Amino acid sequence: MSTATTPAAPGLTARRPAGLAERIARSAATDRGAHLATEDFHDWLDGRRRANTFRVDKIPFDALDGWSFDEADGNLVHRSGRFFTVEGLHVVEEDGPYGDGPYRSWYQPVIKQPEVGILGILAKEFDGVLHFLMQAKMEPGNPNLLQLSPTVQATRSNYTKAHRGGDVKYIEYFTGAEHGTVIADSLQSEHGAWFFHKSNRNMIVEATGEVPLLDDFCWLTLGQLGELLHQDNVINMDARTVLSCVPYEDADAGRALLSDVQLLSWFTGERSRHDVRARRVPLRELPGWKQGEETIEHEEGRHFKVVAVSVQAGNREVTSWTQPLIEPVGLGVAAFLTRDFDGVPHYLVHARVEGGFLDTVELAPTVQYTPGNYAHLPSDERPPFLDLVLDADPARVRYEAVHSEEGGRFLNAESRYLLVEADETQAPADPPPGYAWATAAQLTSLTRHGHYLNVQARTLLACVHAGAVRP
Amino acid sequence: MSTATTPAAPGLTARRPAGLAERIARSAATDRGAHLATEDFHDWLDGRRRANTFRVDKIPFDALDGWSFDEADGNLVHRSGRFFTVEGLHVVEEDGPYGDGPYRSWYQPVIKQPEVGILGILAKEFDGVLHFLMQAKMEPGNPNLLQLSPTVQATRSNYTKAHRGGDVKYIEYFTGAEHGTVIADSLQSEHGAWFFHKSNRNMIVEATGEVPLLDDFCWLTLGQLGELLHQDNVINMDARTVLSCVPYEDADAGRALLSDVQLLSWFTGERSRHDVRARRVPLRELPGWKQGEETIEHEEGRHFKVVAVSVQAGNREVTSWTQPLIEPVGLGVAAFLTRDFDGVPHYLVHARVEGGFLDTVELAPTVQYTPGNYAHLPSDERPPFLDLVLDADPARVRYEAVHSEEGGRFLNAESRYLLVEADETQAPADPPPGYAWATAAQLTSLTRHGHYLNVQARTLLACVHAGAVRP
Numbered sequence: 026m027s028t029a030t031t032p033a034a035p036g037l038t039a040r041r042p043a044g045l046a047e048r049i050a051r052s053a054a055t056d057r058g059a060h061l062a063t064e065d066f067h068d069w070l071d072g073r074r075r076a077n078t079f080r081v082d083k084i085p086f087d088a089l090d091g092w093s094f095d096e097a098d099g100n101l102v103h104r105s106g107r108f109f110t111v112e113g114l115h116v117v118e119e120d121g122p123y124g125d126g127p128y129r130s131w132y133q134p135v136i137k138q139p140e141v142g143i144l145g146i147l148a149k150e151f152d153g154v155l156h157f158l159m160q161a162k163m164e165p166g167n168p169n170l171l172q173l174s175p176t177v178q179a180t181r182s183n184y185t186k187a188h189r190g191g192d193v194k195y196i197e198y199f200t201g202a203e204h205g206t207v208i209a210d211s212l213q214s215e216h217g218a219w220f221f222h223k224s225n226r227n228m229i230v231e232a233t234g235e236v237p238l239l240d241d242f243c244w245l246t247l248g249q250l251g252e253l254l255h256q257d258n259v260i261n262m263d264a265r266t267v268l269s270c271v272p273y274e275d276a277d278a279g280r281a282l283l284s285d286v287q288l289l290s291w292f293t294g295e296r297s298r299h300d301v302r303a304r305r306v307p308l309r310e311l312p313g314w315k316q317g318e319e320t321i322e323h324e325e326g327r328h329f330k331v332v333a334v335s336v337q338a339g340n341r342e343v344t345s346w347t348q349p350l351i352e353p354v355g356l357g358v359a360a361f362l363t364r365d366f367d368g369v370p371h372y373l374v375h376a377r378v379e380g381g382f383l384d385t386v387e388l389a390p391t392v393q394y395t396p397g398n399y400a401h402l403p404s405d406e407r408p409p410f411l412d413l414v415l416d417a418d419p420a421r422v423r424y425e426a427v428h429s430e431e432g433g434r435f436l437n438a439e440s441r442y443l444l445v446e447a448d449e450t451q452a453p454a455d456p457p458p459g460y461a462w463a464t465a466a467q468l469t470s471l472t473r474h475g476h477y478l479n480v481q482a483r484t485l486l487a488c489v490h491a492g493a494v495r496p
Numbered sequence: 497m498s499t500a501t502t503p504a505a506p507g508l509t510a511r512r513p514a515g516l517a518e519r520i521a522r523s524a525a526t527d528r529g530a531h532l533a534t535e536d537f538h539d540w541l542d543g544r545r546r547a548n549t550f551r552v553d554k555i556p557f558d559a560l561d562g563w564s565f566d567e568a569d570g571n572l573v574h575r576s577g578r579f580f581t582v583e584g585l586h587v588v589e590e591d592g593p594y595g596d597g598p599y600r601s602w603y604q605p606v607i608k609q610p611e612v613g614i615l616g617i618l619a620k621e622f623d624g625v626l627h628f629l630m631q632a633k634m635e636p637g638n639p640n641l642l643q644l645s646p647t648v649q650a651t652r653s654n655y656t657k658a659h660r661g662g663d664v665k666y667i668e669y670f671t672g673a674e675h676g677t678v679i680a681d682s683l684q685s686e687h688g689a690w691f692f693h694k695s696n697r698n699m700i701v702e703a704t705g706e707v708p709l710l711d712d713f714c715w716l717t718l719g720q721l722g723e724l725l726h727q728d729n730v731i732n733m734d735a736r737t738v739l740s741c742v743p744y745e746d747a748d749a750g751r752a753l754l755s756d757v758q759l760l761s762w763f764t765g766e767r768s769r770h771d772v773r774a775r776r777v778p779l780r781e782l783p784g785w786k787q788g789e790e791t792i793e794h795e796e797g798r799h800f801k802v803v804a805v806s807v808q809a810g811n812r813e814v815t816s817w818t819q820p821l822i823e824p825v826g827l828g829v830a831a832f833l834t835r836d837f838d839g840v841p842h843y844l845v846h847a848r849v850e851g852g853f854l855d856t857v858e859l860a861p862t863v864q865y866t867p868g869n870y871a872h873l874p875s876d877e878r879p880p881f882l883d884l885v886l887d888a889d890p891a892r893v894r895y896e897a898v899h900s901e902e903g904g905r906f907l908n909a910e911s912r913y914l915l916v917e918a919d920e921t922q923a924p925a926d927p928p929p930g931y932a933w934a935t936a937a938q939l940t941s942l943t944r945h946g947h948y949l950n951v952q953a954r955t956l957l958a959c960v961h962a963g964a965v966r967p
Contacts, residue, residue: 035925037751037838038758040938141768201765210761212768226768228761272757280508286743287509289944290681290699294672297612297683297697367508384854454506467511473760474945 045208046274049247052155053273053490056248059151060238063249070259073161073241074171077339081165084335085318090347092333099309099316101331101349108180109138109434111321111331111349113306114221116380120299132312134321134331135221135381136351136434137305140181141212144263145199145228147176148208149236149244156244157229158195158236159264164432165336166350168439172261172432173253176242194239198230205230209270212475213483214387216430217379219329219351221305224383224475227267247271251491257427258439262484265428269483272473273490275466277369282454282462285470291461292388292477295376299385327398329353332436350436355397356427357440359481360414361489362391362447363423364462366454371462372444372489373410373452374482387479388471391452391460409457414445421446424488430480440481442488465489516679517745520718523626524744524961527719530622531709534720541730544632544712545642548810552636555806556789561818563804570780570787572802572820579651580609580905582792582802582820584777585692587851591770603783605792605802606692606852607822607905608776611652612683615734616670616699618647619679620707620715627715628700629666629707630735635903636807637821639910643732643903644724647713665710669701676701680741683946684954685858687901688850690800690822692776695854695946698738718742718961725962728898729910733955736899740954743944744961746937748840753925753933756941762932763859763948766847770856798869800824803907821907826868827898828911830952831885832960833862833918834894835933837925842933843915843960844881844923845953858950859942862923862931880928885916892917895959901951911952913959936960 061069086094091104101111114135120127147158162174179193197203208229215223238244245253250268253259260268283291309316313324321331330352337345361372377389392414399407424444429437456462468486471477478486532540557565562575572582585606591598618629633645650664668674679700686694709715716724721739724730731739754762780787784795792802801823808816832843848860863885870878895915900908927933939957942948949957 035753035837037753037840038755040746040750040752040756042755042757139773140771143768207757207761209757210764212764226764275511279511281511282506282508284509284513285511286513286678286680286944290678293681293683293697297614300611302610366506369508473757475764 045272048150048155049271049273051153052247053251054248055154055246056252058156058244058246058249059154060156060244063252066243066245066249066253069243070161070171070173076240077163078337079163079170079339080337081170082335083319084333084347086333087318088335088347089333089349092347092349094308098307101308108348109136111135111308112137112221113308113311114303114380115306116301116303118299118301118378131380132306132314133328133380134308134311134314134351135305136219136223137221138180138223142180142225143177143196143199143228144175144225144267145177145195145230146264146267147195147198147205147236148229148231151244154246155231156246157250158242159245159250161241161243162261163338164261165334165348166434166436166438167258167261167429167432168437169258170432172429173259173264174261175264175267178263194242198232199228204233206233209267209272209473211270211473213266213270213472214382214476214479216435216480217381217387219381219435221303221381222383223381225263225266227270229267229270247490254488254491255424255426258429260428262428262431262480265484265487266480268487268490269478270472271490273465273469277464277466280367280369281464281467282366282371285467288461288463288467292376295459296385299376299378301378301380301382301385303380323354327354328395334436351434351438352436353395353438355395357395357438358392358411358414358443359390359440359485360392360443360445361485362410362413362452363444364447364452364454366462369464371464372468372485373447373456373460374463374468376459376461377479379479383476387482388468388477389479389482390485393481410452413447413451414443417443417445424491426488428484442485444485444489516743519621519626520742520744522624523718524722525719526625526717527723529627529715529717529720530625531627531715534723537714537716537720537724540714541632541642541644547711548634549808550634550641550810551808552641553806554790555804555818557804558789559806559818560804560820563818563820565779569778572779579819580607582606582779583608583692584779584782585774585851586777587772587774589770589772589849602851603777603785604799604851605779605782605785605822606776607690607694608692609651609694613651613696614648614667614670614699615646615696615738616648616666616701617735617738618666618669618676618707619700619702622715625717626702627717628721629713629715630721632712632714633732634809635732636805636819637905637907637909638729638732638900638903639908640729641903643900644730644735645732646735646738649734665713669703670699675704677704680738680743680944682741682944684737684741684943685853685947685950687906687951688853688858690852690906692774692852693854694852696734696737698741700738700741722962725959726895726897729900731899733899733902733951736955736958737951739958739961740949741943742961744936744940748935748937751838751840752935752938753837753842756938759932759934759938763847766930767856770847770849772849772851772853772856774851794825798825799866805907822905822909823907824866824909826866828866828909829863829882829885829914830861830911830956831863831914831916832956833881833884833923834915835918835923835925837933840935842935843939843956844918844927844931845934845939847930847932848950850950853950854947858953859939859948860950860953861956864952881923884918884922885914888914888916895962897959899955913956915956915960
């Protein structure tokens with residue numbers, strides 16, 4: 026080993042930077058921001074709402090501008106070949122261990138948008154406390170249109186100007202052009218029930234220098250964001266998934282029901298025993314779905330519809346456009362059952378198949394369903410733990426809020442997000458196949474990597490941390 | 497939080513079990529096994545060779561039994577619909593950041609085998625030292641037929657008896673039927689240049705009770721395995737990839753050139769900027785490839801051939817069969833450039849596109865090429881660092897051995913695996929785009945998860961640890 030031949034080497038750094046966990050904890054414990062008090066937040070948001078004009082109307086498909094059904098396969102496409110397409114998907118699930126497990130096969134419309142977008146939150150210390158730069162952003166599918174988004178929420182089409190609109194503000198911090206320190210950066214999946222193989226880059230970057238504060242943006246601490254996560258439809262999905270990647274420290278002294286390798290081994294086993302093959306097929310004449318002038322919908326009225334809207338907006342890159350959206354049928358429920366073992370809270374994760382996942386299963390909340398889709402079934406055929414959550418004693422509900430999914434693709438896609446305390450009779454320490462107990466610290470460590478937690482589980486993980494703020 | 501409602505909770509465990517790293521280190525430092533001395537190993541292996549009869553012959557495709565070219569698309573398939581198929585693949589790479597980077601498009605044959613196999617090594621302490629149960633296993637594609645494989649090396653077809661052969665020995669330790677403690681368990685990719693979306697479950701399980709020792713099996717310490725990794729074609733690919741998952745402790749005091757989050761962020765950026773679309777196409781009339789009676793080969797004689805063999809074997813599940821294999825053209829080279837920074841060895845990883853990867857890029861060795869494929873190019877168009885490795889001063893070579901790839905699918909697929917010491921002029925601390933420096937501990941931590949290190953990088957990581965055993 027000839028160290029003599031190497032010139033003065035650059036200094037090494039710690040693999041895990043010292044002090045970051047404490048700075049995260051300090052921000053989470055700070056409920057009074059240096060810039061905007063939480064009680065003034067809604068005045069500020071209302072101000073942003075008044076400063077801009079928004080209008081969203083449903084339209085028939087043939088009133089879409091630039092979008093049409095492809096002659097060959099009936100897929101809904103944009104004439105530029107960009108943005109996204111709505112196609113058909115055929116999913117076959119033949120579960121193991123020997124292909125002799127449950128068999129399912131279904132067809133559904135799906136959004137195909139293969140590009141990787143950036144969801145980025147800029148961070149900066151004020152008065153010694155980390156603040157996070159959030160944007161009041163209109164999205165046509167949000168029930169209240171304006172919600173709090175990450176600093177940057179950009180598809181690749183956005184920042185390559187496919188919209189022919191304005192620049193993406195603050196993008197330079199996330200493309201490396203402006204100096205900063207990366208706090209989190211991973212590719213995370215989007216909704217596997219509605220997107221095919223879609224993931225976005227979830228980033229948190231701490232700015233090194235001064236950061237100008239633009240209209241529609243505000244600095245908030247993690248404590249303030251935690252309080253706002255207790256309110257319905259304030260923190261949008263993109264902000265929630267980035268916040269789930271905040272590297273909170275392990276407050277549980279490195280203890281859990283399963284060791285990390287046991288948890289990963291269980292997950293590897295779940296991925297191995299599920300055999301899921303998803304194949305894109307033409308949207309035209311998709312079995313089980315019927316196409317009208319204004320909707321493509323399930324023959325039994327379940328799951329979701331494909332619809333079209335026209336949008337007029339004053340603070341977006343482009344002031345008016347039309348686009349398709351996916352509109353779920355009914356309010357969803359996404360809930361973790363939670364139990365304390367030896368004083369350490371655990372959450373019951375479910376290895377869930379969604380047709381659009383890149384790889385078979387991801388970890389989902391204990392319960393993630395649209396109850397209306399199962400109302401026709403006798404109780405013993407309804408999904409595990411669903412009735413337990415729907416009928417939960419309010420005293421057992423440790424967190425509850427309604428949040429909506431990505432308003433750029435989904436219309437009024439609202440779910441009740443809950444943390445529900447359970448006991449041994451309801452949710453045993455040795456759970457049924459497909460379920461496992463994990464701590465918040467374990468789930469947080471998995472968000473360093475992609476394709477472990479699905480987007481609903483990540484929303485709930487952000488809420489778990491919010492719950493710690495205001496129990 | 498009503499702990500009163502939870503009954504006596506099961507005890508928690510440490511997320512990272514204490515003592516394991518020390519036990520791994522002890523096994524790595526032990527070069528005298530409790531059962532078989534390393535100097536007696538080759539006598540034992542020769543004995544296994546004499547106890548069995550093997551014969552492999554190339555045959556024309558029409559002499560394959562049960563395999564044929566599908567009438568519709570020309571794909572090479574088995575009549576049972578199981579095992580694997582040889583199909584065509586069309587890969588288009590339009591790299592970012594804006595799809596304006598390098599553009600490549602190519603066609604190639606590819607093996608499609610969607611099932612997840614198990615590669616498992618059973619571990620057990622003898623005389624206070626962890627030993628690993630290895631199998632002398634014949635594979636038709638190995639240049640020397642018999643090599644040392646994991647305890648279990650089974651496709652799902654194997655253990656569902658699609659071969660109509662014998663049981664898979666020791667499989668019960670890896671399916672949970674027999675009690676043991678999991679040391680490592682992750683889904684790892686196979687060769688992205690030859691397989692489409694193939695991964696296998698890499699497991700190490702420590703047996704709790706007595707383990708019977710069967711013919712063709714032997715117990716070896718990590719120190720012994722490290723010595724054998726210095727010999728050509730002894731430790732097969734499946735054993736090497738499982739050994740790369742051994743959770744060695746971080747001997748570098750948690751220091752590195754890049755912090756873990758910087759390394760992951762660089763990787764996320766590489767995955768995001770590469771836009772790779774791989775689509776299966778008919779094998780018949782695959783552009784750039786020509787089909788003969790005995791081979792499917794590249795028109796310019798590069799890359800690899802598809803061939804067929806007949807196999808007769810005395811110690812396998814089935815005593816004779818025929819099958820297709822992929823036969824690379826020429827000896828490959830896979831090498832990490834390595835440098836010490838501040839006394840800590842680092843390895844230069846390359847974010848490499850392979851058409852069969854599940855997701856765009858994985859981390860490959862600095863150099864991973866078949867030099868013959870590039871011999872026609874002028875030196876400034878040859879792959880980065882290739883000539884540096886091929887022309888390396890022997891004094892700079894810290895590890896070198898020839899290993900072959902999976903002998904169940906690849907015929908004589910040999911590569912020279914090297915660790916080559918470099919200096920600042922050859923491999924700067926701030927490397928070119930697509931390359932990054934990482935420590936062995938960082939790479940080891942990535943093998944806890946799938947789809948970070950490709951199979952060649954995992955072989956070299958096993959060799960890095962072997963190199964530590966006999967520097």
